[in-house]
Amino acid sequence: MSKLGIIINGIIKENPTFVLLLGMCPTLGTTSSAINGMSMGLATMAVLICSNFVISCVKGLIPDKVHIPCYIVIIAGFVTVVQLLIKAYAPAVDETLGLFIPLIVVNCIVLGRAESFAAKNGPLDSACDGIGIGLGFTLALTLLGLCRELLGAGTAFNQPVYPEQFGALTFVLAPGAFITLAYLSALFNKFIKK
Amino acid sequence: MAKLENSLKNMVLSLTVITVVVGALLGYVASVTEEPIAKAAEAKQQSAIVSVVPVEGAVVGEAQNVTTENGKPAVVFPVTKDGKLVGTAVQAVSKNGFGGDIVVMFGFDPEGVIMGYSVLDCSNETPGLGAKMPDWFQKGAKGDVIGKNPAKNNITVSKDGGEVDAITAATISSRAFCDAIAQAYGVLPKNAPEAETSATKQAEAVADSVSECVNEVAAK
Numbered sequence A: 001m002s003k004l005g006i007i008i009n010g011i012i013k014e015n016p017t018f019v020l021l022l023g024m025c026p027t028l029g030t031t032s033s034a035i036n037g038m039s040m041g042l043a044t045m046a047v048l049i050c051s052n053f054v055i056s057c058v059k060g061l062i063p064d065k066v067h068i069p070c071y072i073v074i075i076a077g078f079v080t081v082v083q084l085l086i087k088a089y090a091p092a093v094d095e096t097l098g099l100f101i102p103l104i105v106v107n108c109i110v111l112g113r114a115e116s117f118a119a120k121n122g123p124l125d126s127a128c129d130g131i132g133i134g135l136g137f138t139l140a141l142t143l144l145g146l147c148r149e150l151l152g153a154g155t156a157f158n159q160p161v162y163p164e165q166f167g168a169l170t171f172v173l174a175p176g177a178f179i180t181l182a183y184l185s186a187l188f189n190k191f192i193k194k
Numbered sequence B: 001m002a003k004l005e006n007s008l009k010n011m012v013l014s015l016t017v018i019t020v021v022v023g024a025l026l027g028y029v030a031s032v033t034e035e036p037i038a039k040a041a042e043a044k045q046q047s048a049i050v051s052v053v054p055v056e057g058a059v060v061g062e063a064q065n066v067t068t069e070n071g072k073p074a075v076v077f078p079v080t081k082d083g084k085l086v087g088t089a090v091q092a093v094s095k096n097g098f099g100g101d102i103v104v105m106f107g108f109d110p111e112g113v114i115m116g117y118s119v120l121d122c123s124n125e126t127p128g129l130g131a132k133m134p135d136w137f138q139k140g141a142k143g144d145v146i147g148k149n150p151a152k153n154n155i156t157v158s159k160d161g162g163e164v165d166a167i168t169a170a171t172i173s174s175r176a177f178c179d180a181i182a183q184a185y186g187v188l189p190k191n192a193p194e195a196e197t198s199a200t201k202q203a204e205a206v207a208d209s210v211s212e213c214v215n216e217v218a219a220k
Helices: A003-011 A024-030 A034-061 A064-089 A091-100 A102-106 A108-118 A123-153 A174-193 B008-052 B130-136 B171-186 B193-219
Strands: B064-067 B073-081 B084-097 B100-108 B114-121
Touching: A003 A123, A024 A034, A024 A091, A024 A102, A024 A123, A024 A174, A034 A064, A034 A091, A034 A102, A034 A108, A034 A123, A064 A091, A064 A102, A064 A108, A064 B008, A091 A102, A091 B008, A102 A108, A108 A123, A123 A174, B008 B084, B008 B100, B008 B114, B084 B171, B100 B171, B114 B130, B130 B171
Parallel strands: none
Antiparallel strands: B064 B073, B073 B084, B084 B100, B100 B114
């Protein structure tokens, strides 16, 4: 598979949110607005690219029996680096995402890709897979956040679209996350299967 | 590349090497970002002080660390202009937020009237509901508290008989916000002698009624 093919595969055929249905916790938790969803997606993508690349580089040096702890240490390391960088240089993002950044460690997308892709492919291909899956995750989260924000609060990327009192509050709350996610993945799969 | 064999030596060795390398990397990043993080926190505090005591050319005085009635640390910043006190910024914590503590900076003028506020941390409140706190209580907004004096106005949500319109569907967060006002007002240095005793009493009364309400809510 070409590098571009790997990236597109991550966005569409193996879209982590709509097709693989992985990493549901941050997906449901952070998508109350489009901006939050996008920031979470980008933070996860940064971790995915780095961890995929590094794990692919060191996979030969790790005995099978301890590969999970090794991968998790590497992933947790990158997550902490990303968290510190966000705290230092983008305090506004830290405020909205705060709690969810450390949770990237246990996001099954990251460990899942390390296991299913990086452990079997070369470093460059793995980095491309990180980009693709990361982009797919970011797009899905942004779309989900946009729908919820638009239906719930009447804004898109914090820009008012229609008066707030017509918004259905449910969509900003947890049930709205499930409803929106279900409809979006149903639509997504309908178009992909054709 | 062939995998390393699963011998104890290999396992211990690879885990050790990886943890040491990751640990070193984290130490390095932490040391690099330590200064910007501290700076960002300080800049946020300073800009919060300036925004809650909107007096041009004012100078922020030395911070005093105090403890509010609910046992949480608070910081009091006197703001002066040409040597005269023009306001006081108080950073207070309410532990009654929907998901834990909220941290708010309030500005009071020398009479104790609320000049402004800036929410420093409401990350535990529900996004889209309680997290509307930074805008909801501002001047001209629905829950406007600016220009109110905790000594004269009843700063509790209207559900509890007060004068503040709570955030739609986020009464608990709104109560916590009112609690933060009471906490902040409680540690305000008393520099208006004639109003001192009555103001203190009323503030205590407000604080009591707020904590009562919250206890009720918690009991329910």
